[in-house]
Amino acid sequence: MCMMAIKVGLARASASLQAYRQLPPVRRKRRLHTIALGYALMAPAVILLLVFEFYPLFSGLWISLTNWRLTRGDFIGLANYTRAFSDPGMWHSLGITFTYSLISVPLQLVLALLLAYLLFQQIKGTQFFRVLYFMPYVTSTVASAAVWAYIFSPDIGLLNRLLEGIGLSGQRWLGESRGILELAFGSLGVQLPGWLAGPSLAMVSLIIYTTWVFVGYDAVLFLSGLSNIPNELYDAAKVDGASGWQLFRYITFPLLSPTTFFVVLITVIGTFKAFNHIYIMTKGGPGDATTTASIYIFNQMVVYNRYGYSAALSFIMFFVILGLTIVQNNVAGKRVVYD
Amino acid sequence: MTKSRRRHPLHIGRIFTYLLLIGGALISIMPFVYMVMSALKSYGSIIANSFWPWPPFGNEPLQWSNFGQAINDIGFDQQWGIPLFWRYLLNSLIVSGTTVVGSVLISVMAAYAFALMDIPGKNVIFLLFLATLMIPGDLTLVPKVVMMFRLGWYNTYQALIIPWLVSVFGVFLLRQFFMQVPRDLYDAAQLDGAGHLRYLFSIVVPVSRPAIITVALLNFIWSWDNFRWPLLVTRDSNMRVLAVGLQQFMAGEGGTQTHLMMAFASLVVIPVLVFYFFTQKYFTEGITRTGIKG
Known part of the structure; x- marks a missing residue:
């Protein structure tokens, strides 16, 4: 499903690039301005999401592979997982x-x-x-x-x-x-x-x-x-x-x-x-x-x-x-x- | 209500319906009534489990002093020189207020870009948003706490506010709502020379008031109710919010001083109820009109 979304996204991106190239120069500038504004409006939400939702997902995965206690721990592979299954x-x-x-x-x-x-x-x-x-x-x-x-x-x-x-x-x-x-x-x-x-x-x-x-x-x-x-x-x-x-x-x-x-x-x-x-x-x-x-x-x-x-x-x-x-x-x- | 109103004779079934509804309503509010009642009893009446110690059945006066005593008994905040209760309340107001204002603003901006602007890649980015709805809070709890330590935000307002400034739910709900704004409005605004920003703040935001108030109210409720996170990322009593303060009081002195405990609980509940009664009209409208449709 994710691959599909990426493919569709790429297709749309190239289509909008085509459309952009066909615009007269004056409207090109306005179009760029709109796109920049759009990204700027999204930016705070996207950045917060990346920092506080996606990054923790990966760092959490890493932490789960260590014997982290209050401070940084050593890498112990899947030991936490095997331990959990027999807990x-x-x-x-x-x-x-x-x-x-x-x-x-x-x-x-x-x-x-x-x-x-x-x-x-x-x-x-x-x-x-x-x-x-x-x-x-x-x-x-x-x-x-x-x-x-x-x-x-x-x-x-x-x-x-x-x-x-x-x-x-x-x-x-x-x-x-x-x-x-x-x-x-x-x-x-x-x-x-x-x-x-x-x-x-x-x-x-x-x-x-x-x-x-x-x-x-x-x-x-x-x-x-x-x-x-x-x-x-x-x-x-x-x-x-x-x-x-x-x-x-x-x-x-x-x-x-x-x-x-x-x-x-x-x-x-x-x-x-x-x-x-x-x-x-x-x-x-x-x-x-x-x-x-x-x-x-x-x-x-x-x-x-x-x-x-x-x-x-x-x-x-x-x-x-x-x-x-x-x-x-x-x-x-x-x-x-x-x- | 789309059902047309017809004349109904008042028969047994109808009376039964009302009885059930009133019974349900009583169950919904009984614990709140009991909370306030218990907050006005003396310690002795609580221990004797006396339901109505006041006149005409008893001779005890209403114990309004419980509220003052609860506020003073919790402790004193040396840093700001006020009773700790007020510090908890201020902390809750600071944290919930900033979170609500910030998350609504951020959600409105992002939702507008997603709903009404033609930007390459916006659908892929929106999928990213939807994906996070699948990530439960439990899953990122440990790494987020570790992150707070590393950023040096442990025991600060930043830790209580910044991670909650993005509300995926808010973006999602507002996007749905913005997409229903008639396109003609935009064309008219453009003819008047308004750009996207002016159109957003002078037209889209006002017409979407129910949805925005719904998002604000829900975020306020969640933020005011947030308990596990403040418990994890704060240490000192002067950084506690009301929810944590209440739980700590319950685990300590309030565990036995039930009348003070109930007074404290009443003081926590009342601001939310006031906020709710003022916004409930928009709120139910927002719930009914957005996304959640049969």
Whole structure:
């Protein structure tokens, strides 16, 4: 794809050179002036991008091949990579990231779609609701995560107060490394095998927070997708006697699919790079129950000062995530209907 | 809304819709309400987990002094001779303000060249921009921190601002928007003798206000919320931004002094909410009209 782009670029460049040669001298000067201005307008963005995005990509690759700690390290080849593949911590953190993503993405999408659908019902005050639903996304994560950490607090939190108010026992929420199924069945006196324990309650608490933050944002995206579906289609289907479910199944769902695809993509990417709220609410704990890939990489760098190893980990995780995104694209992309 | 408005009788389904929407709205704002409520309670009421300690159910006055106490308890900035809280706030304003103004200006200029100027090679350069959307921040974190050390920018404003001055998202969104500006406007401006620069700043920028405000607001939110980067590239408390200051307070004294913690959190949230309420009209319009279409 890159080669194609270069070829097309070269062809265009030679075409514009031809066009330039055919201009009379007075207009040549003006043309040169325009081109110079164009490059000047692009220059700040391009330079910043090269320095702070592309250069770090290559220097990061180099760092990952050294035993860089706080200061420059020696070249050690692929040692960091081979070490990473036999590091149970890395595999564990990848598993945690996937758990987090696999539960929170569908949850967010279903709730957001429901919310968008409700908002679309020609109700009064759509704008008012939209402003409120967007608030969690707008406010700073650090502050809202601090508030939620307090709400989840076992002793003085609002949630346990509510639970105890209706006669249930309080939970340790963010501090609970046991699985939710294990807890649920445990309270009924049933002992579950370890592989059935389910995601830890700490993880579920983080997912509750994530859902709270992003559902409104996703719903606004869905809403704009919904309002782009032509009304005539619904009218025509209604004339043919379609039921509400059929309208959704055969009109809304397929025509909304490009929006859905976009929302899925940004939600998945969002869960993979989630860091702030996890660091603030659990720091990856209790134990390593919520140590996602991004927390693991951060700890290797900041706690252990293993810069080289941390860089190697981030390359490995990037390729794993990229591979999964491509798979997702291929699977979901075929189902997207473009009009 | 493109759907035509029809008359709807108020039946059960409709009431149910409203109930769900109101319930959702309450869940969205409840934590903020709870935050401000807790900021106005005494330490004793927090520990007793008393939901409403004020009249008419309790006899505790609203603890407005928590805000002052939170500000004073964080510490004092010797360098500028002010409480650390104000220093955090100033740092956040300096960093976010410069980042927003700079990145919007840089994005507008680049987006204009990409969208409306005939320049050889611009599509290849634009591909370069799109490619960086694929590079996650995690991947370049270590080398960027190393770079800050090498440039001698560690623990300075430069480190907090300059790497964030380019917003690929901003360039992308503004380019989409600029491309929709009618070509006739340019021809008319040219007839009036306006060059590209005058056309950009006196016509394109004003008509693209929703998109520019959207980019500004989103960049502001991201910058205000940026936590990991300032944590990594600053060392001294007087270089901290609010997000880092809040987290450090939470990890220290605020961990037990929940009422002060909530007062601090309220003070962090309020500027963003004010900014949001003033810009939300443009913001939703910008989100709906740019790129993100079904």
